[in-house]
Amino acid sequence: MTILECKNVSKNFGALAAVQAVSFTLNRGEILGMIGPNGAGKTTLFNCIVGIHPPSNGRVILDGTDIAGFKPYTICRMGLAKTSQIMEPFRTMSVFENVLIGALHGGQMSMKEARTETDRVIGFVGLTQHSHKPSAAISVPARRRLELARALATGAKVLLLDENMAGLNPFEIDEALELLRKIRDSGKSIVVVEHIMRAVMGISDRLIVLNYGAKIAEGTPEVVANNEDVIEAYLGRKAS
DSSP states (O other): OEEEEEEEEEEEETTEEEEEEEEEEEETTOEEEEEOSTTSSHHHHHHHHHTSSOOSEEEEEETTEEOTTOOHHHHHHTTEEEEOSSOOOOTTSBHHHHHHHHHHHHSOOOHHHHHHHHHHHHHHHTOGGGTTSBGGGSOHHHHHHHHHHHHHHTTOSEEEEESTTTTOOHHHHHHHHHHHHHHHHTTOEEEEEOSOHHHHHHHOSEEEEEETTEEEEEEOHHHHHTOHHHHHHHHSSOOO
16 A cells, blocks of 8 residues: 655756656555666655655655645654755764654654653664763764664654665664664655665665656666666666
8 A cells, every 4th residue: 555655746946857757656564765876866856755845846645645845844743754864963962862852843742752752762773772872972873773763753654764874884784774674564664765786675675766857767676677777877888
């Protein structure tokens, strides 16, 4: 059953068509990978979905409601959250305080409820030992988990993850993939933008591929990996 759908979403910045009539669906309990060269429009599309940049055209439907043009805080409270490649926690606040803000804002809980939920989410992502450390004092892998924890604390049912594995080594990537499977198994639906092909191919049920703002391919990882348009987009030539 579909939980998120984009219908012909476009975004223009003046004469620049950054996203061109992109359509896709995300099913409940699915991990959908989104790949494409740098500048393909992936982050811009994410920003259109979460309300940072209202779409120039098209519809974004979350669980039956068209949210295109809604404010980001409204979309968050409706159950959709995004993480960013550039990690920007409140650096002088503790890990606990950072996650607590997510619970109070997105979940709109009482302080007692939010503190309980914060402890649960921090334990879920494996950050209990860092709970009372300033976020600036923890490692890159821990900060990546903090990004996920802040999004999860909002109560989001759909997560858009923008290069959440950037800067991780192979062992840390494997741990991150295991956590994403755990999140999916908890009932969440996920869209993953990632440049680490081993990671995105290994975690995704389906893939969509963007190039110059347009969708050029969609299918299982195996089908997409052998698509000539995808090979040309990445390698600059047709498959021989």
